[in-house]
Amino acid sequence: MGESGWPGGELIASARGGDVDSIAAVVAGAHPHIQRFAYSLCATTEDAEDAAQEALIILYRKVGMLRASGALASWMFRIVRNECLRRARMRYRIPLEDNISAASAEDEVLRRWEAGRVAAAVATLPADQRSVLIMRDIQGYSGRMVADALGLSTAAMKSRLHRARAAVQQALRASDDVVGGQDER
Structure with missing residues (x-):
C-alpha cells in the first residue's frame, strides 16, 4: 500500500x-x-x-x-x-403535488421560478465555489466538515463560501434588473 x-x-x-x-x-x-x-x-x-x-x-x-x-x-x-x-x-427537487392547496397555482409558479433563478445563479459559479456553497448552505454541513471534505483550510473554505454567496447575490440582482425592465439597452 x-x-x-x-x-x-x-x-x-x-x-x-x-x-x-x-x-x-x-x-x-x-x-x-x-x-x-x-x-x-x-x-x-x-x-x-x-x-x-x-x-x-x-x-x-x-x-x-x-x-x-x-x-x-x-x-x-x-x-x-x-x-x-x-x-x-x-x-432537493420538490415535485408539484396536488395536496399543496394552501398555495395558489400562481404562488407555486413564482416559487419554482425563483428556485430556478437561484439554481441558475449557483450553476454559473466556478466548481470550487459551487461545491462549498452546496455543501454548506444546501446540505447543511459544518464549516469544518466542508473544509475537511474538500481538503481546504477553514479560512479558505470561508473565503470561497463568501465569494460564492456574493456572486449568487450579484447574479440575482442582475436578473432582477433584467426582469424588472431596468435593463435598457
Whole structure:
C-alpha cells in the first residue's frame, strides 16, 4: 500500500495492465478511503453508501485509464463528490403535488421560478465555489466538515463560501434588473 494506506504505484501499474488480482486489491485498498469520504460528504447514509459503491464500480471498470498512482485518491474523491452532489440535487427537487392547496397555482409558479433563478445563479459559479456553497448552505454541513471534505483550510473554505454567496447575490440582482425592465439597452 502507498501513502496513507492507498494502493501503491506498483499495484496500480499491475492493475492497469489488466491483472485481475491487482484490480481487486486496488479496489479493496481504496474502499475504506472512498467510504469515509462519502460519509463525510453525502447528506444521508444511503446516499453515501450508493456514492461509494458507484465510485468503486467506476474504479473497477476504468482502472486501466488511470495515469499515475498519485492521481487515484483525487480521482476517487472527485467521483464521490460529484455523485454526492448529484444525489443532493435529486433529493432537493420538490415535485408539484396536488395536496399543496394552501398555495395558489400562481404562488407555486413564482416559487419554482425563483428556485430556478437561484439554481441558475449557483450553476454559473466556478466548481470550487459551487461545491462549498452546496455543501454548506444546501446540505447543511459544518464549516469544518466542508473544509475537511474538500481538503481546504477553514479560512479558505470561508473565503470561497463568501465569494460564492456574493456572486449568487450579484447574479440575482442582475436578473432582477433584467426582469424588472431596468435593463435598457
